[in-house]
Amino acid sequence: AKNFEDVRCKCICPPYRNITGHIYNRNVSQKDCNCLHVVEPMPVPGHDVEAYCLLCECKYEERSSNTIKVTIIIYLSVVGALLLYMLFLLLVDPLIRKHDAYTQPLHNEEDSEEMRPPVDSAAAKANTVLERVEGAQQRWKKQVQEQRKTVFDRHKMLS
Amino acid sequence: AKNFEDVRCKCICPPYRNITGHIYNRNVSQKDCNCLHVVEPMPVPGHDVEAYCLLCECKYEERSSNTIKVTIIIYLSVVGALLLYMLFLLLVDPLIRKHDAYTQPLHNEEDSEEMRPPVDSAAAKANTVLERVEGAQQRWKKQVQEQRKTVFDRHKMLS
Amino acid sequence: CAGMENPGYRSGSVDSLRHRPSDVVVEDDDDDDEMVDIAGATLDFSNTDDDPPLGSGEYFVERGSRAGSMSGAGPGRLVDPLEDPLPGKSKDRDRHREIANKSRQSTVALLHSVSDAFSGWLLMLLVGLMSGALAGGIDIAAHWLTDMKEGLCLVGFWFNHEHCCWTSNETTFQERDRCPQWQSWAEIMTGTSEGALAYFVNYLMFLVWALLFALLAVTLVRAFAPYACGSGIPEIKTILSGFIIRGYLGKWTLIIKTITLVLAVSSGLSLGKEGPLVHVACCCANILCHLFTKYRKNEAKRREVLSAAAAVGVSVAFGAPIGGVLFSLEEVSYYFPLKTLWRSFFAALVAAFTLRSINPFGNSRLVLFYVEFHAPWHLVELGPFILLGIFGGLWGALFIRANIAWCRIRKSTRLGHYPVTEVLVVTALTGMLAYPNSYTRMGGAELISELFNDCSLLDSSQLCGYKQSNSTSGAGVGNGLADRPAGVGLYAALWQLALALVFKMMITVITFGMKVPSGLFIPSMAVGAIAGRLLGVGMEQLAYYNHDSAIFRGWCSPGADCITPGLYAMVGAAACLGGVTRMTVSLVVIMFELTGGLEYIVPLMAATMTSKWVADAFGREGIYEAHIRLNGYPFLEPKEEFQHSSLTADVMRPRRSDPPLAVLTQEGMTVEEVEALVESTHYSGFPVVVSQDSHRLVGFVLRRDLLISIDNARKRQEGVVGASQVVFTEHSPAPADDAPPPLRLRGIVDLSPFTVTDHTPMDITVDIFRKLGLRQCLVTHNGKLLGIITKKDILKHMANDCQQRPRLHPLQL
């Protein structure tokens, strides 16, 4: 977009005698960022220019509109993806895997840590990548459930 | 001293066109410390004043000449007193107390800390103020001797 | 003691142990680590899921609750996972030694050793870069979403209001952000920006967006990472003190916290992003630790990295690297060695640099409310500054009480069951009340920025609505800041500010602690800044109308610039923040990094010190300690002095009425007996003694190690049956001919457990626990093992102590 260049020189000129305040914006290089180059048309006659310019404050500013654009787009897509995944988990997932919904919680709650892992690890090593992902997702879901219980139900943390 | 007042406004004006640099000093209040009031006579014609003044830098400075005077005098008198005392210790003191010069060093070197002090403290309590001062001075001298031995002779510290 | 299990030592003396036949467990130096990993239920695939944040171990909460339900069941509640006795030495040291030895042999190893040495710095660099980048992204996105509530940029939806009008020439001196490219919702929907209808449409859209953002935030938190809510600083303090909250610093927490922080800030709720940024930085650090072997396996080292990450968080939140380091030192960290100081500083710098190069605000500054003051201040002004300090202290104390009371209600009543509804209601309330008042409608950081601003001639905001003095001579360069009488605009602004003050004070109490990411710094500072600005303007007008009174005569002559209301706002902000968090030095440093002026150290210090003293008079805990106590985290406050004259014997387990301590003897017990003992108790470790009679302490063995060793031996070692003797001595007695071969387990015994005597005063014991970072310690009497004392016991004892203690010298820091 041509209108949105990434540098500007902004001069703010306060009210002076009977002239109201003004803001001047121009696309100039840092070297030229001063009152004489930016304030156009000059609202005061020649002999007053120096005094008027002393009051004005000129600032050279840079930005990267690309960074902004990319950041916003990434942000929106992550939020979108998360929403979709949430919907998936809420609506689709329960339908697919209704069958193993009964065994998992039991297994999670009562097993002591010392005994379970060797079995898990042995099992995990033998499986395919897909099943591993599956397993990881299951574990993650259990973790989230645990966290939810802790924070929202039992109020043991972060309350 | 009337010549050394404690405030000044010092304007340093760098070379400008064909005028060499100048330093202006004046006794003015902080409010009046600016180029227009201090630079006199103005070396440039009226229309150049503003430009010339922009280059000059005026600083308002304060000092306390009394503080300086008092500090220096105190310092000199302390140094003088120390020198006199040193001379006294070097020349006069040994003459006065020739008699007990023999016992002291022995006493200092061999006594273990646990045994000596009770005697000292018992002795000190019974005495007059003058003798206490005397005693304190003696102890101090022993300490300095000890320090001197440590630092200068044995080089156990601060080398 | 438990927690004494010390791989460093073990491998140090492994040469003498390795070749004995029964030493099946500790076959490899690293084997131990792997066992731990297995025991911690972490699979090989662990890199793709939420790793346990600090090594292995159960969920802390799980343990906590279980422990709670069984309290009084026995002596040592050894519920905390394994740890080095002293933060992070042994394992790392061994690696060094190994590397040093190797590198004598080859040049490759030399390179390896150098890269190993640099990996700490590299990690810091990465943490700095990642946190800086994330903070930049959060800033940009939050700005955009906040402005989204008001309108849309037509030339590119991704621009916020300011950037939309960035190059526009149509902005005016009065309304600097108005340009045709930016259209409010009313303009888009009804075509007009004036009138009641437009106002109503804008109001409605504001509310709708706010509710939408809040809903999204709380839903995402609930769905994906409940740990992402809140400020995070209390939990990080707890983690740094040595406890483990699994998943708290994981990948999902990071993602969700980043995303929802933007939403929460944008929804207009009275919260800031500083605390959550600390959490985000710690998540980054924890995740990046997985890239380095050195840090993946060593909890203590990882904790040092987390300390540095806390510094990084504050560094990017305020653009104050030094302040961040001091914040981590003063407020967050438990153990802060010099090495960490250097590294924290480095990481904080890198992060600040990254953020600056992203330049999220377009002003080449790291924060929105950066100011550059150079106005002088007069000694007399210390009076009002101290007044602000008192206000800050009072408000801090009040806020903590009110917020804790509210959180307790949330925790214990039905309110806690409707987190989503709560967030929505509070958002609606905030939005409805905030919109009509322009000072509450804008974001917190923007408000602070406006309040910190001193009214130069270039400013046109309502707060600068002074009557123009008649001496506007063109020659008076820069003298436009002289005292002026207040105009109508300023009086209106003051009223709005006063209302905003009341509103902010109320709403912040119920906002902090909701189930969205929420920081406390910005709201606290906003309250203080409003109060300070009000006082500052008051002082200014007082000085203007009383030039000749005794106090103002010397320094406030007409035409002189004697009082800067912006400075008062700054001091007020520092005072209120100090009252709430009880920071002092770090706060002053942060404030002066914000302003770039060393001139104001004295006013700031006077205000924060007063604020701290006043607040301490009403309760010694800062908001973070109060939340830690509210949630019952096992946290041993390092600042507080323990003021009770009990002895260790009074606190240790077993108590007089309890059954005796469960111990193992170094020889004479059979495998079956050991198993029975282990099964019958829940302790995670057992002391080993010479004999049941003498009770002379030999060492300490962990339940887990014991179980796994016996298990392994039964499976792999020949002849080990239930009747085999278990031998913990170095040289076992010659077995009887017909007896099965003994099971030698000296390898798993920690031979250097920490001990104190039963006569040790508790304050010394507490100090030992704090300084050495212990979890447990054994108690002896005349060389006999008497009992065990754990961190939990100490916490319980201190809690009792706290209730009984007379509160008399709050001024004694």
Add this chain to the structure above:
Amino acid sequence: CAGMENPGYRSGSVDSLRHRPSDVVVEDDDDDDEMVDIAGATLDFSNTDDDPPLGSGEYFVERGSRAGSMSGAGPGRLVDPLEDPLPGKSKDRDRHREIANKSRQSTVALLHSVSDAFSGWLLMLLVGLMSGALAGGIDIAAHWLTDMKEGLCLVGFWFNHEHCCWTSNETTFQERDRCPQWQSWAEIMTGTSEGALAYFVNYLMFLVWALLFALLAVTLVRAFAPYACGSGIPEIKTILSGFIIRGYLGKWTLIIKTITLVLAVSSGLSLGKEGPLVHVACCCANILCHLFTKYRKNEAKRREVLSAAAAVGVSVAFGAPIGGVLFSLEEVSYYFPLKTLWRSFFAALVAAFTLRSINPFGNSRLVLFYVEFHAPWHLVELGPFILLGIFGGLWGALFIRANIAWCRIRKSTRLGHYPVTEVLVVTALTGMLAYPNSYTRMGGAELISELFNDCSLLDSSQLCGYKQSNSTSGAGVGNGLADRPAGVGLYAALWQLALALVFKMMITVITFGMKVPSGLFIPSMAVGAIAGRLLGVGMEQLAYYNHDSAIFRGWCSPGADCITPGLYAMVGAAACLGGVTRMTVSLVVIMFELTGGLEYIVPLMAATMTSKWVADAFGREGIYEAHIRLNGYPFLEPKEEFQHSSLTADVMRPRRSDPPLAVLTQEGMTVEEVEALVESTHYSGFPVVVSQDSHRLVGFVLRRDLLISIDNARKRQEGVVGASQVVFTEHSPAPADDAPPPLRLRGIVDLSPFTVTDHTPMDITVDIFRKLGLRQCLVTHNGKLLGIITKKDILKHMANDCQQRPRLHPLQL
């Protein structure tokens, strides 16, 4: 352990002990203190003489030498005086409790408790005021004396050159300090200021004054307070680590150090006043501690005050309060709790404020070389900055080696016997070589100030001797700093600077360590600043003549102000100082408090980090640690990691070949036996065991307590004779009918000695010693007392370890 003698605990449980008949020794809580005072040979009149700086105890050095001559004589060389086991808790806590209890009863007591609480802050206020005032006096006097070498002010001898011409209108743009009121010695004596004769007279007078000042300084030091020489920082580090150097922080040291510091600085020697100012501030703190009961009697508390005083010293030396606090934290202090952080900061602020109100330099700044930079820097410049860092590191390493070698020569050869001659010769050498070169003739701080200066249009020094570019348009406001070609003046200046660099590098090596007060900061910074300025001017000219080369094209267009030589000088100064002292964070903070610009954190950090890494590659010790080791102070370096895999059993006494440990049994020994045991050994403490057979540890008793108790009992208690039993148990067995009554001494036994097991790895033991500040610790095996380990043993072991250790990862901080 010895060092465990713990009055806090004792009085905590005194209720149960006090009324037993034989408990004659510990009758009063404070009695113990007084006994100590007596034992320390300090009389009631002690306030007028040099008090022991930190409680009682012998001269540390005396002990050291004695211990050295008898090494190997027995197990525990318990040569260190009594101390609280954990820095400063017990006694203070008891006072609190007492006060808290009392204040429930009356309002007077409430006031008392408040004033007690405030006394710490009051003390800090006083320390700040006193140190600030002294620093101001030193600055003024040193300036005056320095100028005295050149001439005299006719209108008031107390004015230095600058103040003599302060209001003169006759100064010119070129020679800003020339005015008729100030006359050089040549003018006064020969009447002319031109020509060879005048030069010769000035030269001669310069030398004469320099020699006189140096002679005075060294004589005064020798006559009154030999401890006033040197920098003082190594000794203060040692004191803060818990050791006692009697008289080191006394009144005489303060007076003499203050006086001679001025003389030493004025004599033109290559030394600064920063280190000695730290010593002066610590002396102030120690003396002021005597005003407060709370601090007079508690060594540990006093040590906290000293930590704060170190911060104050740097604060006034550099006008950098925050930098000072960090310096104390990073470099000086051993134990730095948060409370100390706050108080240090407060004291540092007060001191800086005091100094500023004295305004010694007349520029409203705290230091001579304050600068305010705002020139931007470019990323490419990091290259030269890192080069400067490498230079700084190399120089630092070289300097440390050379200086230590020189000091070793001084220590071991005949050179050490002529300190006065040495000082005079070095002064003469310095004066002769320095006078012809104007950059060495001026003082160190002045030189640095000149080098830091960026050449604006207002400057006329030789260093700014650029050819005027032809574009001196009047409109180019403030654009006079653009790159210019070097002129003749600048080339001359560069030559002089190069010579000055070589000279400074040489002369500083032999100056530091002479028997006058001498700081190291200013000379180090001067070396760095010269190098940096040279590089900066070089870069500037390179950029000027190569505008279009690849590296300069982007940012160094003609007419742009792209390289600031003053910034290079600043970075160089930081790098060299960092190389010598190995400070990092505190140094950066000091530098940026000096410049008031946060923009330069990254260049400064890059340079100091590089410098530290490079210097560490050549030797891990900073100059202060090197001096500590050279002098053999008992100092356990808290930064260094112990990298050796030995066990406590290898280090403890008694060794295998030694006779067994001397122990007392808790009952069964007679008074005579005890006395014989005590007489036959030199240990300052003895463990108490249950019986000689079982060797089960009961407690620890100090030699001094034992002797005094027995002595007292023999004098005052009826029936105590040589054959009386000494009983350390709580309930003594019924004595036989004809036996004399037993002497009960449980009251003096420390029942909570620290113990470790013999299997504890040494690194853990070292860590315990460091963190808990122990002096000794008992070693047990299976509950049996085995031996004792002291700090000295550890130091000896670490020294051996140090020699054998492979030096491979210097980059690992």
